[in-house]
Amino acid sequence: ETEIPEDHPRYASLVTRHRIEAGVEKGITSKQGLIAQGRGEAFDYLLGERTLPSADAAERAAAATLLCADHPVLSVNGNVAALAPAEIVDLAAAVDADIEVNLFNHTDERVRRIADHLREHGADEVKGLAGDGEIPGLDHARGTVDADGIEAADVVVVPLEDGDRAEALDAMGKTEIVVDLNPGSRSPRTADIPIIDNLIRAVPNVTAHARDLADAPASRRDAIDSFDADEALAEAEAAIREGSFGMPDDAAADGDASNA
Numbered sequence: 001e002t003e004i005p006e007d008h009p010r011y012a013s014l015v016t017r018h019r020i021e022a023g024v025e026k027g028i029t030s031k032q033g034l035i036a037q038g039r040g041e042a043f044d045y046l047l048g049e050r051t052l053p054s055a056d057a058a059e060r061a062a063a064a065t066l067l068c069a070d071h072p073v074l075s076v077n078g079n080v081a082a083l084a085p086a087e088i089v090d091l092a093a094a095v096d097a098d099i100e101v102n103l104f105n106h107t108d109e110r111v112r113r114i115a116d117h118l119r120e121h122g123a124d125e126v127k128g129l130a131g132d133g134e135i136p137g138l139d140h141a142r143g144t145v146d147a148d149g150i151e152a153a154d155v156v157v158v159p160l161e162d163g164d165r166a167e168a169l170d171a172m173g174k175t176e177i178v179v180d181l182n183p184g185s186r187s188p189r190t191a192d193i194p195i196i197d198n199l200i201r202a203v204p205n206v207t208a209h210a211r212d213l214a215d216a217p218a219s220r221r222d223a224i225d226s227f228d229a230d231e232a233l234a235e236a237e238a239a240i241r242e243g244s245f246g247m248p249d250d251a252a253a254d255g256d257a258s259n260a
């Protein structure tokens with residue numbers, strides 16, 4: 001196994017790839033998850049591999065929304081489990097949310113492996129194994145959830161969600177928080193709070209905001225009221241169009257594209 005030197009210019013991206021590969025080897029990430037990761041990386045590169053100010057505002061609004069929720073649930077798929085298991089457990093603790101495994105390509109075996117993996121990273125209860133609830137309007141494989149989990153939730157965090165399910169959850173009246181690096185994708189466009197950021201940066205930042213907002217109800221309101229989803233999507237798209245292709249701001253400003 002190769003060690004990645006920390007000063008490598010693409011360190012974060014290489015660590016992320018390695019986690020996804022390990023996830024496939026461990027039987028928690030699907031092979032399609034590798035393709036999804038590649039797609040995400042391309043968008044992250046165009047966004048400069050940074051958290052935009054509008055994404056930070058979305059992450060703060062998400063934290064506030066989770067803290068104000070009656071029954072928040074964090075949905076975990078094979079990519080999320082491979083990339084940020086401990087970070088998901090931390091977020092669930094910070095906002096008192098349930099964790100539920102919910103897969104696009106469902107197999108009971110993979111749900112069990114992901115639940116075990118999350119427990120290895122500190123989760124106590126992991127939902128998704130009961131499968132006694134449903135998201136109406138989807139076929140059985142895609143629509144199966146836990147009755148006391150996602151079905152009963154008022155706020156759901158659905159990172160890297162597929163567009164049909166995002167729309168079906170929206171139709172159920174859930175407040176949806178979507179993490180997706182592609183601002184043009186249907187799921188962030190359906191979300192109440194679209195977070196256009198890498199899951200790896202987004203989840204810990206939502207947790208940090210949640211800790212900051214825990215004892216500040218007035219600031220929570222403000223974080224929610226001041227956030228505008230359409231504006232955040234437009235800002236992410238503009239950042240991609242005007243992109244400096246992953247270069248530091250000053251080099252881009254000098255028009256030096258030689259090492260882009």
Ligand code: PTJ
Binds near residue numbers: 039
């Ligand atoms: O484990 P399963 O069976 O539930 O499957 C999970 C995947 C992700 C394979 C499945 O939901 C899928 O095929 O997703 P898509 O349609 O490829 O969409 C993935 C979206 O997530 C794309 O818009 C990517 O840009 C985005 N994405 C990928 N990696 C990241 C990401 N967004 C944020 N952070 C990432 N690390």
